[in-house]
Amino acid sequence: MPATPTSPAQARQNMVDTLLQLQKEWQMPEISERVAAVLRTVPRHVFVPEVSLEQAYATDYxxxxxxxxxxxxxxxxxxxxxxxxxxxxxxLEPGMRVLEIGSGGYNAALIAELVGSAGEVTTIDIDAEVTGRARRYLDEAGYQDVRVVTGDAEYGVAEFAPYDRVIVTVRAWDLPPAWVAQLTETGRVVTPMRLRGVNRTVGLDRVGSHLVSRPDHHLTVFVPMQGAGAHEERGIAVQGEEIVLYGAEEPVDVDALRTALHGPRKEFWPGIEFTRPDRLHLWIAGHADRYAMLHVAEDVLEHGPAGPLARQPVPVVLADQGSVAVRAKRALGEDRFEIGVFAYGPHGERAAQDYIDVLRAWDQHEGSMARIEVWPSGTPEADLPTDRVRVLDKPHTRTVLAWP
Ligand SMILES: C[S@@+](CC[C@H](N)C(=O)[O-])C[C@H]1O[C@@H](n2cnc3c(N)ncnc32)[C@H](O)[C@@H]1O
Incomplete structure (x- = not known):
């Protein structure tokens, strides 16, 4: 561990050194030299004067x-x-024009360093307090050229379009048409997405009227979008806040589901190792038909899927009469786990079979990364890619999931 920083400059170097070290240890996406260099330059603490130097320069805070x-x-x-x-x-390359959605000032300053004096940076936030402080701290840190706009990013910022990049730093539910319309022909949107309850942050290149993901996407968590694009994902209370079902796309018999979950379970362990959990989750979300996510608090069920590994909602497959198959996992040895399925209710075994088919296919597919395409809503089925596995319809878009 680096020593306690004595100066902002030292804290900044420590932060980047730690990031580079963690990236190797945790096999995280590689940080390019250019990005590392700007992280070593921009004074992050200036943008959060309310926290300590250590907190300002912590890598995961x-x-x-x-x-x-x-x-x-x-x-x-x-x-x-x-x-x-x-x-x-x-x-980001020198000379690019960038729109950042969600302003803190710091990220806009990093972008400004990357696009240089020939580039242009505009950042928009819906909250005037946030833009007020972003403006103040950008000026203080020497980034007077960054434009700060107060408004709802649902409509982009047409005045300074087109943009080579739109970088979204708030949890988007849907992609408003303005973000694509305000991109250059070869532009790219980098945005967090919600895909059947799975969070992925994706780089999407513009191809005509639609967007196609780049090969690398990652799990991230952001504060939710406000304004016209706000979307509350409400769960179904199966048992108060202790058992909650999210994202079910069919009517659910809640009483039957509660009864099933409190009843006995059947366990299935098809011999599949649990690896690359976030890719696996997206695979399940893409391939399972009667899919939902289930949160079960610890120790609520006698035969529950809960335990220390089930604090997050888990992907499940539903079947008739409140039956459900729940993804489970158990240790195989140090740091290794296998995937199992727990079946509940009169048709639980049916659901478990469907679930296991999805998991076996995953195992055979060697856990590849999904291709995500975002098409405008109203695009006819015939125009969507033929290798689509699932289409997620939202008010503005049709998102296609495919596995090359
Ligand atoms: C995670 S913060 C942004 C962090 C920032 N990019 C930084 O430098 O670290 C997300 C911001 O998005 C803003 N936001 C939420 N909904 C918005 C909307 N519809 N339009 C513009 N900004 C929005 C919030 O007010 C919040 O300040």
Whole structure:
């Protein structure tokens, strides 16, 4: 561990050294030299004066900036690990014009360094307090050329379009048409996406009227979008807050599901190792038909899937009469796990079989990365890629998942 920093400059160098070390240890996406260099330059602490130097330069801490009345964080400075990853996904070059959605000031300053004096950076935030402070700290740090706009990013910022890159630093549910319309012909959007409950941050290149993902996408968590694009994902309370079902695309018999979950379970262990969990999750979300996500608090069920590994909602497959198959895992040895399926209810075994088919196909496919395409809503089925595995329809877009 690097020594406690004595100066901002030293803290900054320590932060980048730690990031580069972690990236190797955890096999995280590579941080390019150009991005590492700007991280060593921009004074991150200037943009979050309310936290300590150590917190400002921690690699995985997102200092909260604004909270709603109920205490929920509505704005934070993103963790530098995530910012570095997204800047590399964006592939910024000198002279590019960039729109950043969600302003903290710091990330805009990093972008400004990467696109240089020939480039242009515009950042927009819906919250005037956030843009006020971003403006103030950008000026203080010497980035007077970065444009800061207050407004709803649903409509982009047409005045300074077209953009070579649109970088979205807030959790988007859908991609508004303005983001694509305001891109250059060969532009790219880097954005967090919600794909049947799975979070992926994706670099999407423009190809005519649609967008196609680049090979690398990653798991990230962001504060939710406000304004016209806000979307609340409400779960179905199966048992208060202890058992909640998310994202079910069919009517669910809640009483039958609760009864099934409190009943006995059948276990299936098809001999598949649990690796690359976020890719696996997207595979399940893409391939399982009667898919949903289930949260079960620890120790609520006698035969539950819960335990220390089930704190997050897990992907499940539904069947009739409240039956369900739940993904489980158990240790195989140090740091190795295998995937299992627990079946509940009268048709649980049917659901488990469907689930196991999806898992076996994953195993045979060697866990490859999904291709994600975003098409405008209303695109006829016949115009979508023929290798599509699933199409997710949202108000503005049809998102296609395929596995090359
Ligand atoms: C994670 S913060 C941005 C962090 C920033 N990019 C940085 O430098 O670290 C997300 C921001 O998105 C803003 N936001 C939420 N919905 C928005 C919308 N519809 N339009 C513009 N900004 C929005 C929030 O106010 C919040 O400040």
């Amino acid at each position: 997102a200092p909260p900036i604004r909270r709603a009345e109920d205490g929920l964080v509505t704005s934070s400075m993103s963790a530098v690990r995530v910012q570095a990853m997204m800047l590399d996904q964006a592939g």
